[in-house]
Amino acid sequence: MNKKFQPLFEKITLPNKVVLENRFVLAPLTHVTSNDDGSTSNDEVVYMEQRSKDVGLAISAASNVTDLGKAFPGQPSVAHDSNIEGLKRLAQAMKKNGAKAVVQIHHGGAQSLPNLTPDGDVAAPTPISLKSFGEQEEHHAREITEDEIKQTIKAFGEATRRVIEAGFDGVEIHGANHYLIHQFVSPYYNRREDEWGQDRLKFALSVVDEVTETVKQHGNKDFIVGYRFSPEEAETPGISMEITESLVKQLIDKPLDYLHVSLMDIHSETREGKYKGQERIKLLLEWIDGRMPLVGIGSIFTADQAIEAIESTNVELVALGREILLDHNFISKIKDGKEDEIISHFDPNRKDRHHLPPKLWEQFNQGFYPLPRTDNK
Template sequence: MKQLTDKVTFPNGATLSSRLVQPPMLTNSGDHGFVTQDTLDYYGARSNSAAMVIVEYTSVSENGGPSRSWADDREQLAIYDDKFIPQMTKLATTLKQDGNKALLQIVHSGREANYLPKLGKKVYAPSAIDFSFLDYPVYELSDAQIRQIIKDFGAATLRAIKCGFDGVEIHGANHYLIQEFFSKWSNKRTDHWGGSLAKRMNFAKEVTAEVMRVVKAEAPKDFIVGYRISPEEIHDEIGYTWHESTQLIQALTTEFDLDYIHLSLPAYNEKPADSDKTFAELFQPVLNGKKEIIVGNVMNEADAKDALNYTDLVAVGRASIIDPLFAHKIVTGHGDDIITKISPEQVKLAKMTSGLINLFSDMKMEPHLPGRESIAILHKSGSLDASVIHNGTKSDLKDIEEGKL
């Protein structure tokens, strides 16, 4: 039977010390896209959170982000220029200090690059659609722009290699640009990049081809390449279902030497409406020897063990924000000591970034961290709210303002 403590070897020969992965999770710690001390402290605390840590989604193009930022010094990370290499190298070195693998997730945010309008810049997507949930216009990418973005993914991969990362994850999930091209809801094109299912696959396939071209030419043989996908996109209109997304993965795993497929899920045992099988089980026939990672609501060792019944590797998200030693405790036989609730003390011990503190201290945030009521005092939205001023001490307020808590 599979155990969480098993070593796992990818098709390229790279070996992980366990079956536990930390998935990419936004920290909102970038300063104009640069890695900051806040970033380094957070990831430094997680060098033992998993056998493989995937750094949060990082922009490959200048027009590909930032996404979900609220200030220049609370941005998504970027790697679209050589100027980002020195700080990114520090991040890779920090993560690898205990011998575990460090990967960088690479992305173009497409229509979700919602901080660009605040900077007076345009937001681009496959098609110029008036999305009701966006308060800014979206412009259609030209063929030349699309081909440049594909090259940008390759250039970002080369920078990740130079920085010392052990691999990259192509972000084809969560409504960002690659998924937008694959979705018939957001892609209304009739050229090479849209129309039929086969044409809606072209952007994902050409991005992957460019990444693999760079890896084969420039990277060590055991450089890891993964692909993340949301198994379904269902709104009032259907972007795609698992019936289509498994066809995309079948094409990618057949044509390219990927090492793993990462399913982005709200719960690790999630099932589609029209099947008794989990998404993890439905994707296994199209993996073609590649490893599978699943994520979603794994909050303790028991959850991780149960998730392993469906997959090769288990990604632990929110639980590793709370306890940076999640995997280390399991591997050393101390899984019962995993901290499962956040607290003001744990915020400090876990080196949570100011961006994460603000996010998870919001009582409206879902999915939330267990114990969030204890850190509600730390929440701010641009300025300290009345409850913090009323309940917090002067030293608390000073620390919060300076981002120390």
């Protein structure tokens, strides 16, 4: 290995004393490959084993905690005890080569798809119409009731119990990317006048408390709990860095093991407000103040970009998303001194090149995700 890449392979110790073998994280990637009922498919197991084999921490695709929260075709489910057997297979595959395996627990909220939910029902903090994953026309989301809010918080806890029973090493609470927890934090999505709107952080923090209490009851001291968030949103009025500062400063007082920021570019800057123009990652690290590791992500397609991300920002962990889909040997090639052989462009003429499940291959081929491509589409 080229010695300049050695820092990528340093071990990281989480607050609960669990040690990650290196600083690479498999990002939670929508693979549209679970069975229609949310159970684990054979293609999913193969795909997740390949992508987990070299990372220190592997995070599964967003997995819905209730049937009302289903936001993707082929989305994995952690909503029922009947999911546990398939989850056991997935846990074994993801952990096979030493990665710590984590399930991202998720509820789509307004982004849930009516064609995938019971009776086409979709609920959000306040009523809204919008287009979601792959939709050509808007759908309507009604206001979620207070009873449903409480049931949903409990559902995150029950999902955590199932993940523990399936043998995973942890859960990541999905509070990012315009899904339900994010929606409650956002003044754009959450215009409620009750306690859940007057304190927009209440739902997110209640989910964290429910999950960590479940771990205390059913898990062990080694079970990992992370939280993912989006630091800003383009909507007006939306989540600002000032709101995120309040959220982060409350999250670091919780028994969490890492925070995970959702970004398209690891060097992205704050859009507006008193922190305008400052790099988001640097602000976040300042607020976290060393209390727990931060996972950074954003447009890393080469070995040089990976080491630069860590050295220029001081972020403890770096997540690989689209790149590890293009080349599941990305990390081993760096380790073996073959970084020049890394595949960093999608080749639509080579189905054998990227080892993607068929449905995910089709999404890549259709340009569903922004990617470097050999045909420059």
